[in-house]
Amino acid sequence: MLKRPSDFIMDKLEKIFVAGHLGLVGSALIRRFEAGGFGNLVKRDRSQLDLADEQAVRNFFAQEKPAVVVFAAAKVGGIKANTDFPVEFLLDNLRIQNNIIHAAHDSGVRKLLFLGSSCIYPKHAPQPIPETALLSGPLEPTNEAYAIAKIAGIKLCQAYAREYGANFVSAMPTNLYGPNDNFDLLSSHVLAALLRKAHEAKTRKARELVVWGSGKPRREFLHVDDLASACLFLLEKYDSAEIINVGCGEDISIRELAELICDVVGFDGKLAWDATKPDGMPRKLLDVTKLRDLGWRATIPLREGIARTYDWFRANCAQ
Numbered sequence: 001m002l003k004r005p006s007d008f009i010m011d012k013l014e015k016i017f018v019a020g021h022l023g024l025v026g027s028a029l030i031r032r033f034e035a036g037g038f039g040n041l042v043k044r045d046r047s048q049l050d051l052a053d054e055q056a057v058r059n060f061f062a063q064e065k066p067a068v069v070v071f072a073a074a075k076v077g078g079i080k081a082n083t084d085f086p087v088e089f090l091l092d093n094l095r096i097q098n099n100i101i102h103a104a105h106d107s108g109v110r111k112l113l114f115l116g117s118s119c120i121y122p123k124h125a126p127q128p129i130p131e132t133a134l135l136s137g138p139l140e141p142t143n144e145a146y147a148i149a150k151i152a153g154i155k156l157c158q159a160y161a162r163e164y165g166a167n168f169v170s171a172m173p174t175n176l177y178g179p180n181d182n183f184d185l186l187s188s189h190v191l192a193a194l195l196r197k198a199h200e201a202k203t204r205k206a207r208e209l210v211v212w213g214s215g216k217p218r219r220e221f222l223h224v225d226d227l228a229s230a231c232l233f234l235l236e237k238y239d240s241a242e243i244i245n246v247g248c249g250e251d252i253s254i255r256e257l258a259e260l261i262c263d264v265v266g267f268d269g270k271l272a273w274d275a276t277k278p279d280g281m282p283r284k285l286l287d288v289t290k291l292r293d294l295g296w297r298a299t300i301p302l303r304e305g306i307a308r309t310y311d312w313f314r315a316n317c318a319q
């Protein structure tokens with residue numbers, strides 16, 4: 001049951017564990033919490049805590065006893081990495097999420113926000129995709145392993161809610177981008193990959209930039225700072241075990257995205273299409289009615305978000 005928005009405001013001193021705080025999503029959450037005055041954030045990098053190690057995770061939760069957990073730790077990657085490494089995408093994600101969700105319950109966590117992905121939905125789901133499309137048809141093969149792991153995570157959270165009354169909620173973000181994204185061309189998602197390719201093509205004064213697939217698939221892109229603000233909103237206002245989509249409500253084709261990125265970066269060469277690479281899902285646009293009805297909307301327009309990400313890339317990654 002969808003609960004009505006309440007006036008509940010999180011205590012600024014509550015202990016919040018952001019699992020995966022160095023990644024694209026986790027680092028945005030830390031920025032958002034810090035900006036909001038939350039002063040009791042718990043972070044662990046991989047050298048301090050291996051989230052795939054069940055005993056280590058149990059010990060960590062028993063010792064730290066966080067009140068709130070945001071689950072932003074996952075093995076993630078773009079269409080190529082997902083296709084090439086299904087074992088790692090399935091096994092690592094299952095291990096990490098089983099360990100954290102189980103230990104969170106045992107140690108008495110008040111609320112856990114599990115972050116899934118829009119790729120949990122069937123390949124031929126209705127567009128925009130409503131939350132009810134979950135498990136209504138076969139998945140897109142290029143990210144099936146990751147999707148199955150995330151679906152298992154949702155189901156585990158829902159099982160804890162049903163069997164033990166745990167306040168474990170699951171949000172499904174659309175394709176994300178922003179600072180601390182992965183810009184490696186073999187494992188990144190499309191937006192980061194094209195930003196880097198456009199920057200390098202401009203720097204090398206190349207005549208063309210290679211884009212994978214046909215350019216026809218459509219994707220919805222959400223700046224990760226918008227996602228972080230949605231997460232805080234859900235922590236304060238959403239207490240249902242039913243999944244909830246997080247997106248901006250608009251999509252564009254990969255061709256349009258490539259053109260927009262070239263424009264922002266200032267690369268005026270040609271686009272070339274590599275048809276040997278897969279297109280993946282034909283379209284992924286989330287139906288965000290449920291989140292909008294609760295009172296949240298994305299605020300960062302795509303062009304501005306890309307420009308901000310390009311500034312970050314130049315300051316942190318570009319040679």
Ligand code: GDP
Pocket residue numbers: 077078079080119143175185187188189190191193194210211212213217219254277278279280281
């Ligand atoms: P997806 O949303 O799970 O399919 O993951 P991606 O972000 O990796 O890919 C989205 C779409 O962008 C797919 O149709 C890709 O073929 C296309 N694409 C075009 N050029 C690139 C590229 O350089 N890297 C990636 N990862 N995808 C690309």
